[in-house]
Structures are given as C-alpha cells and as structure tokens.
Amino acid sequence: MQPTTPLVWNPILRQYLVNAPHRMNRREGVTACPFCADITEGRVSPETQVWLHPNDFPPLQPPVGEAYVVIYSRDHHRTFIQLTVDEVYAVTLLWRDLYRDLASRYPTVMIFENSGESIFVGCVQNSTRACIR
Numbered sequence: 001m002q003p004t005t006p007l008v009w010n011p012i013l014r015q016y017l018v019n020a021p022h023r024m025n026r027r028e029g030v031t032a033c034p035f036c037a038d039i040t041e042g043r044v045s046p047e048t049q050v051w052l053h054p055n056d057f058p059p060l061q062p063p064v065g066e067a068y069v070v071i072y073s074r075d076h077h078r079t080f081i082q083l084t085v086d087e088v089y090a091v092t093l094l095w096r097d098l099y100r101d102l103a104s105r106y107p108t109v110m111i112f113e114n115s116g117e118s119i120f121v122g123c124v125q126n127s128t129r130a131c132i133r
C-alpha cells in the first residue's frame with residue numbers, strides 16, 4: 001500500500017505543511033544501494049550515464065507532488081565538481097527536462113542537492129533531489 005501525503009493545515013503558520021511520517025522508516029538497516037541496483041538490475045542501459053531514480057520514499061505523491069533523484073554518474077560517489085564538462089552538461093539537460101516536465105503539472109518545482117554519508121544509510125551518494133508541489 002502506498003503511503004499517502006496528507007497536507008496538514010498549520011493555523012499558527014497559516015499554511016499547509018507536508019505530513020510524511022513514512023519517511024521516518026526509510027532504509028533503516030539496509031545497506032544495498034538503490035542506484036547501483038538500477039545498473040546491476042538493468043533499469044538503466046549500459047550507455048546511460050545520467051538518470052532519474054524515482055524517490056523510493058517521496059515526501060509528496062501525485063496528485064500533490066512528485067519526487068525524484070537525479071543520478072549524476074554511474075559512479076555516483078563522485079561529486080558534481082568531479083564531473084567532466086560533458087557530464088555536467090548531461091546533468092543540466094536532465095535538470096532542464098525534469099523541470100519542464102514537472103512545471104507543466106505543478107505550480108512549484110524545487111531542485112536541490114544532497115550529498116554525503118549522513119543523508120543515506122549505507123551508501124554515499126551525490127545527486128540532485130527534485131521535490132515538486
């Protein structure tokens with residue numbers, strides 16, 4: 001069963017807030033990397049260097065929003081500044097395409113970057129996140 005993404009009205013802030021308690025249990029005790037699995041399980045072709053991985057624990061779900069992870073490189077331990085110019089170009093094209101696609105369906109698109117061990121149990125990753133609402 002897919003968790004829902006209820007928006008909860010906060011009368012103090014006078015705005016809706018995302019209530020996503022299912023994210024508290026993400027990947028606890030799991031050491032397998034979902035991005036390496038994209039490669040080893042054939043979800044991306046051998047030629048693919050940059051790809052979108054649907055967020056396995058999205059804070060927002062349709063019709064409220066969507067969330068993806070942009071994988072910069074098959075060697076996703078590399079940081080953005082370690083990419084070649086051609087690789088950076090490929091990442092920016094994917095950012096652009098993702099933004100255009102999501103902006104056609106949602107009023108707000110937020111693209112941001114997370115990196116480092118503290119954001120994912122068992123796997124260092126360097127990637128962009130896109131949460132949309």
Ligand SMILES: [Zn+2]
Binds near residue numbers: 033037076
């Ligand atoms: Zn990995």
